[in-house]
Amino acid sequence: MSSILKFNWNYFIIAFLLFVVEVLIAMFVHDQFIRPYFGDFLVVILIYSFVKSFVDSPFLKTAIAVLIFSFTLEVLQYFDIVTKIGLGHSKFARTVIGTSFEWIDLIAYTLGIVFVIYVENRFHSTNARKS
Numbered sequence: 001m002s003s004i005l006k007f008n009w010n011y012f013i014i015a016f017l018l019f020v021v022e023v024l025i026a027m028f029v030h031d032q033f034i035r036p037y038f039g040d041f042l043v044v045i046l047i048y049s050f051v052k053s054f055v056d057s058p059f060l061k062t063a064i065a066v067l068i069f070s071f072t073l074e075v076l077q078y079f080d081i082v083t084k085i086g087l088g089h090s091k092f093a094r095t096v097i098g099t100s101f102e103w104i105d106l107i108a109y110t111l112g113i114v115f116v117i118y119v120e121n122r123f124h125s126t127n128a129r130k131s
Contacts, residue, residue, distance in 0.1 A: 006056040015049035040108035044070050048116050059120040063113050070109040077101045
């Protein structure tokens, strides 16, 4: 039986690069599109890549799990979970978990996961043709 845990450098490098981009956006971009919406688009790709760095699971199941996780965090923002769990004073918690619910964030997450699925389908169909 093969293990589901398997390190993948390609996904790890993608996750690392996206993390750097996200940090740069957070530090230097203060606009009304890139930071709030493109950042959300990228963050689900980052989370997906990070998970795939360590877990050898089917891409569609992983993508859907990341989308559900992202939606869950967004709904928790609606209920002001950061304050309710006593972390309202923590800038780190407020940044990572978030503090404001936005319907459009759900769209950005969905578009990010659709992009992941598209890229993975293209990659897997290309590899299948080469075999």
